[in-house]
Amino acid sequence: MNRAVVVFGLLLAIALPLSLLAGRVWLWPDATPNAAIILAELRLPRALLAVIVGAGLGAAGAAMQGYLRNPLADPGLFGIAPGAALGAVVALWFGYTTSAWLLPLFALLGAGGAMALLAAIAGRTGGIALFTLAGLMVASLAGALTALAISMAPNAFAMSEIVLWLNGALTDRSWREVTLAAPLVGLGVLLLWRTGKPLDALTLGEPVARSLGVNTGALLWMLTAGIGLTVGASVAVAGIIGFVGLIVPHLVRPFTDSRPSQLIVPSALAGALLVLVADSAVRVLPFVTELRLGIALSLLGAPFFLWLLIRMRRGLA
C-alpha cells in the first residue's frame, strides 16, 4: 500500500465524524435535541454523498491526467460533465422535478449521450488528440445548449433553479441520492483503478505502450466508461463541482512516485476528503444563505491552482 493511501485514508477517517458535527448548528449528540434524526437523515447521507462524489471526481482526474499525460487535464475535458449537466437542465426546463428520480436520470442520460457522441466522432481507433478534440467539442456543444436552455427558460423560477443547480451543491440531499450514486461511482472507480498499469506504460508514449502489449482501444473505452460513471453520477446528484479532478492529483503526487497507477486510489480518497471538508466549511460559514459548494470549490481551486503554477514556474526556472 502506498504512503498516499495511508495519509489520505487517515485524514478522511478523522474528517468524516467531525463533518457530521459541523454545521450552522453544531451538533452535540448528548445535548442537541433530535440529534439522532438530524444525524441519520441529514448529516450522514450528505457526508457520505460528499465522500462518494469527491472520490469519483478525484479518481477520474487522476486517470484523465495519466491518460493525456498532462498535469493540467481535467475530467471535464471529455465533455461528460457538461453532457450530464445538460441532461439535468433539460429535466429542470420541462419541470420534471416532481419525481426525485427524474433529474438524476436525465443527467445520467446526458452523460451517456456525451459518451455515445464521443464514440461516434472519435471512433474505435481514434488517437488521443482526436479524442480530446472530440471531447472538447462535445463539451462546448453541451455548454451552448445549456446556455440556450437558460436564455429560453419558460419562467424566472425555472431559470433560477437551473442556474442554482449548475453551481453544484449537496444541500437537501438524502439517502436516495446516496443509493443512486454509490454503486455507479464504485463501479467507475473500479474501472479507473484497472486502467493503472496500462497508464503506467503510456508514460513512455502511445507507440511504446502498444509495443508492450497494451490494447489502447480497450484502455480508452475502460477509461471513458469509468469517467462516464464517476463524473456522470456525481453531476447527477450534486450538479457541477469543478476543480476537484484537476487539483486532487497534484495534492497526491508528492506522496507517491508519480506513476499513474499509484495515483488513482489515493486520488479517490483525497477527492473525498476535499469535497467533504469543503462541504462542511460552506455549512459553517456565517452567510445568510449557504454558499454553493461548486462556487466554494472554484473560489478555493482557482487560487490554489495559480499558486501551483507559480511554484511549477519557479521549479522550471
Add this chain to the structure above:
Amino acid sequence: MMLAAHNLSIGDRLHDVSLALEPGQIIAICGPNGAGKSTLLEALAGLLPPENGAIDLGDSNLATLHPRERAQRIGYLPQAHEIAWDVPVRSLIELGRMPHGDTRAEPVEAAIAALDLGPLENRRAQSLSGGETARVLLARVLAGEPAWILADEPLAALDIGHQLALLRHLRDAADQGAGVVLVLHDLAHAMNCADRVIVLNEGRLAADGEPHAALDVSTLQSVWKIDARWIRADDKRALIAR
C-alpha cells in the same frame, strides 16, 4: 526465430518489400528522409498493420499474434524519448516486464548491469541527461528479454561516446542471440557496426546485403544523390562526401 516480411505494402510509404531477418545479427535500415524506414520498423514491430502482404515471426503471422505474446518477443524503442512523469528509473525499466505480467528482479537487474545503470537506479526520470535517458530506455527493452530489439534512430541526440557505447550494448544483445534491427541515419555507423544493411528508397527495397555491398558508392549516388566515397582506416570506414 526469423522475422520475415512478405510483399509488404503500406499506403504510399512502403511498396512490395520482402525481407527475411535472422536473429543474432545487427541489421541496419538506411535510406534518405521519407524512404519508409520508420514505417518498415513499426510494421516489423507489429504496430502498423500491413495493407498488403504479411509479416511472420517464426511460424506465426504477426497480425494474428496476441498483443501480449508479440510484446514478449519484440521490444520496440521509438525515436522520441518521451517520459511523461517524473517516475523512478527502476520503475521505468520494470515496465519492460509488463508483457510477462511480472516484475522479476533477475532480468531487470541484468538489464541494469548490462547498461551500467546501478548509480542511476534510484534517480528520477526527469533528472537524467539525454545519454542516460537513452540507456534507461534501452534497459527497459532488454528487461523484457525480447527475441527481437527494434530501435528507431537510437543514436540520434547522443554524442559520439554514447553512440558507440549504445552500439556496444546492442552488439552484446545480438551476440547473446537477439535479433537487432536499427533505423540508422549515420551511414558510417551502419557500415562499421551492422552485419547487414537494408537500404530503402521511396518505399522500395534499393539494396540489401553486407554493409560494404549495400552501401557501395553507386547506391550512395542513386539513392542519396551524393557523390561520396569510403576511406579505410584500421578496420573501419569513414564516408567522405564531395
